[in-house]
Amino acid sequence: MTPAARISAAIEVLDHILAGQPAEQALLRWSRASRFAGSGDRAAVRDLVFDALRCRDSHAALGGGLTGRGLMIGGLRATGRDPAEYFTGQGHAPAPLGPQDNPVEDQETLDIPDWLRPLWDASLRDRADDVARLMRQRAPIWLRVNPIRADAAQAVAALGQDDITAEPDPRLGTALRVTANERRLSQSRAYRDGLVELQDLSPQLACASLPVAPGMRVLDYCAGGGGKTLAVAGRAPDLTLVAHDADPARMRDLPKRADRAGARVRIAERPTGSFDLVMADVPCSGSGTWRRTPDSKWRLTRSGLDDLTALQARILRKAAPLVGSGGHLAYMTCSLLDPENGAQIDRFLRGNPDFRQVARHLWTPLDAGDGFFLALMVRG
Numbered sequence: 001m002t003p004a005a006r007i008s009a010a011i012e013v014l015d016h017i018l019a020g021q022p023a024e025q026a027l028l029r030w031s032r033a034s035r036f037a038g039s040g041d042r043a044a045v046r047d048l049v050f051d052a053l054r055c056r057d058s059h060a061a062l063g064g065g066l067t068g069r070g071l072m073i074g075g076l077r078a079t080g081r082d083p084a085e086y087f088t089g090q091g092h093a094p095a096p097l098g099p100q101d102n103p104v105e106d107q108e109t110l111d112i113p114d115w116l117r118p119l120w121d122a123s124l125r126d127r128a129d130d131v132a133r134l135m136r137q138r139a140p141i142w143l144r145v146n147p148i149r150a151d152a153a154q155a156v157a158a159l160g161q162d163d164i165t166a167e168p169d170p171r172l173g174t175a176l177r178v179t180a181n182e183r184r185l186s187q188s189r190a191y192r193d194g195l196v197e198l199q200d201l202s203p204q205l206a207c208a209s210l211p212v213a214p215g216m217r218v219l220d221y222c223a224g225g226g227g228k229t230l231a232v233a234g235r236a237p238d239l240t241l242v243a244h245d246a247d248p249a250r251m252r253d254l255p256k257r258a259d260r261a262g263a264r265v266r267i268a269e270r271p272t273g274s275f276d277l278v279m280a281d282v283p284c285s286g287s288g289t290w291r292r293t294p295d296s297k298w299r300l301t302r303s304g305l306d307d308l309t310a311l312q313a314r315i316l317r318k319a320a321p322l323v324g325s326g327g328h329l330a331y332m333t334c335s336l337l338d339p340e341n342g343a344q345i346d347r348f349l350r351g352n353p354d355f356r357q358v359a360r361h362l363w364t365p366l367d368a369g370d371g372f373f374l375a376l377m378v379r380g
């Protein structure tokens with residue numbers, strides 16, 4: 001596919017997304033209907049679509065309107081390229097430019113939904129604008145070294161055998177930032193043999209700060225794919241690791257991942273007893289990960305956020321009784337919004353005087369990877 005043909009494909013996908021279709025679903029449907037597109041074409045179209053969604057409103061303003069065409073025109077103008085070179089109408093290129101494609105306004109937008117902007121500003125204060133600007137860029141790819149299988153130097157060397165370049169982060173011995181050929185990761189020996197796992201730096205830092213000691217009983221209450229379970233598994237020997245999720249299908253790949261990592265994890269439909277550490281990485285807005293899932297930024301609504309905060313409170317109420325005396329409850333979100341973070345924990349502590357907070361931290365793209373929140377509480 002030519003660059004212009006890829007832009008035409010991105011316009012088609014974006015129009016479906018703007019009509020309400022989730023981005024991954026729209027990309028998959030286009031890919032299945034476009035057998036002529038090679039892997040490089042599919043990756044390029046995906047990048048065009050996600051870049052447009054990260055900067056949806058600003059690109060729409062530069063491109064003449066909130067359509068797939070407008071987003072592509074605006075994206076070209078934002079990077080200093082002339083859209084007329086691609087919008088020629090020849091072959092599979094989009095139709096030539098017309099008056100409707102002129103910029104509609106000349107003001108900067110930080111690409112945060114209008115209804116959310118006051119809450120965004122209140123949650124992040126003097127960091128709000130800088131974080132919003134970073135959310136318009138692609139996120140870096142981070143790996144977590146599995147100490148059961150390798151150290152950082154061994155993992156870097158193994159990745160290099162597949163021409164994947166990664167560099168350690170000085171803040172955490174298990175964190176590697178991929179600097180080249182990230183699309184080869186899933187087929188690399190280092191990944192297949194369990195030396196590394198995909199995990200952003202921020203949750204890595206959160207998991208590394210949890211109180212983990214040999215022989216502890218640890219429950220991952222909202223386990224999902226099990227990333228945090230496996231992050232804890234490599235920190236101490238003889239851990240009893242239990243994973244639970246309200247939707248067991250989310251844990252479908254966890255046994256295979258645990259086996260690859262050399263960790264023993266028991267899946268529990270209804271966890272019972274008491275635990276030394278309960279982790280609750282609750283469902284949230286995902287506002288900290290909008291660089292990776294930019295369409296979710298535009299699909300979030302006020303009522304949807306209210307539903308999420310109510311669900312988070314229910315999960316806290318269910319998880320708290322599983323924490324033994326002297327044990328810890330770690331509440332986590334990949335959100336930057338205070339109603340899901342500090343305000344949620346303040347409300348929980350007021351209603352549960354047997355818990356007290358020992359740590360609270362909000363990571364942002366300014367100081368780590370994704371936006372990520374951790375509140376650590378102790379019982380008794």
